[in-house]
Amino acid sequence: MYSVEVQHISKSYTVKKQTTPALKDISFSVKKGELFGIIGPDGAGKTSLFRILTTLLLADEGTATVEGMNVVNEYKAIRKQVGYMPGRFSLYQDLTVKENLDFFATIFNTTVDENYDLIKDIYVQIEPFADRKAGKLSGGMKQKLALSCALIHRPTVLFLDEPTTGVDAVSRKEFWEMLKRLKEQGITILVSTPYMDEAEMCDRVALIQNGSILSIDTPQQIVASFAETMLAVRSTNMLQLLNKVRESSFVENAYPSGIYHHVILKQHATAEQLEQELQAATFAGLEIKKGQPTIEDCFMQLMRI
Amino acid sequence: MRTLKFLLQKEFRQIFRDPAILRIIFMMPVMQLIILPWAADYEIKNIKLAVTDKDHSGYSKKLVSKITSSGYFQLTSYESSYNASLEKVEDDEADLILEIPASFEKQLVKEDEATLFIAGNAINGVKGNLGSAYLRSIIQDFNREVRLEWIQLPKFSPQTQIEVRSSNWFNPLMNYKYFMVPGILVLLLTMVGANLTAINIVKEKEIGTIEQINVTPVKKVHFIIAKLVPFWILGLIVLTLGLLISRLFYGILPAGGFLTIYVFAAVYLLAVLGLGLLISTYAATQQQAMLISFFLMMIFVLLGGLYTSIDSMPVWAQWITRFNPVSYFIDVMRMVVLKGSGLADIKQQFGTMALFAVVLNSWAVLNYRKRS
Known part of the structure; x- marks a missing residue:
């Protein structure tokens, strides 16, 4: 049973007779209770996709269902069942934390007490500031409040549009742990994020770029399907090393990644061939080892195809 | 209904949480209503007069002193050549020139007839026009005095004469404040209503x-009603304050009773708020909304019949005024305040306004889209 099904969705925006495609023939399905990540850089089409699924935007082509309901015809029923947290903080900044929560509970015809168990873990962290205006909260607190408000009517599907953008590393980690606990409650969660390292937290991810899906799979499978040989190299002069590596005839692609440069070799080239070439150039403190591909490497590779 | 109640609660909270806005809503109209009617005066005073006296006789002096003692004119120059006076007009030191020819007194005495010359500066048309009219009537008065001085008029005038006596109904003393104050109050109410609602929804968009x-699942209608009601109540409070000021500062007591005013204002506010909402559903930013409502306000004020009479506008402009809610309310306010009209007398305006309210609000609801 699928919670969200998207079939051949396309959407383009027309500004001054110039048409920019935002989504090109997108199809995927999300299982019930799955934590599904949509990962891609800014402008990939993540927000447009979320707005279509939350019935705020009409797609040009294709169909999509949420909990078996069509996003075009049955939007009223969908709005009762989904929780949406937009990328931009969209609560009333001039109302207090408690007033915001109460407000969103009442417009969904429920009360905070009724669903308190669901948001308890998250809400207790901001409860000491219940009488503070939402606009005066820190970034991480705002995210927690927004998540509480999105959950207050006990939705079956939760759409989180870039919830961790602009949030510090510790809060990001906390946030993902909160999502894992929500998943245990059986809520289907769709999260979009531009951060590749967050992919590992998801059950499955869709890598999206320029409105097209590059790959859909579990993070482990995506990494495992990385077919090329990847090396990690470093020396004391990283910039010269990168230029040298890029010039090499054995190398398909090279880019900095942390303290190493990741080097993707061409199909018939071997690590030894590159090593010989680099050693001949006498780089101080040269270190070459086999690289462990991450989602980011997979993404970079998929983008090139 | 429960949803509506909470939506309203939220709107009121937000309004009361911004004390600056609240102060502006109440303080500005009060201040304007106290100050503006004293300045927005139809009567032309302080007309600068340049006299070219080529006669320098007893009668010419008498005439000039009669003119200056009327209170409408300021004698800014007293020259003996027309060109010198004209220079004063060019320097904007005079609005009117009165030329008394060299043989004024002589001709008046010898031939019972003398001519005077009046030249007006028409750059400020109203001032030039009214100024020379005042001046002419003063001269006529002077003429009569001179005649009385010379000949004892018979009990019955030998010539046939039509004398016009007028009486001013509904405003016997022609106190301009009686029709300015209600008009200004209408404008203030319109600004509070249309601008605030226009900005409000756009703010949520921004x-x-x-x-x-x-x-x-909030219904569109509920959302819009929740936006309307708070400003509707605020509008009625502003109206109450305005009527209070009219009573206290200007002694204006509506001859037709308060009930008529409130009933009409209630519907009028719905129409104006609907207009504000309509603007806000089209505008994407608060600046856009502000600009649109400013420009509309300009049309409302100039084609509202507050400063200029609608009947003397060209026909196309009169058609525009028919779509101007302000013109109806100004009309009704004057009818009720001065003439004592009751609900039955204003039912035509009332019906039109109700139509405005229905059309504008339904248009706003239809145009507000929950998805793009």
């Missing part, structure tokens, strides 16, 4: 809160 509202 901050992004509307996005969060749109994914909820």
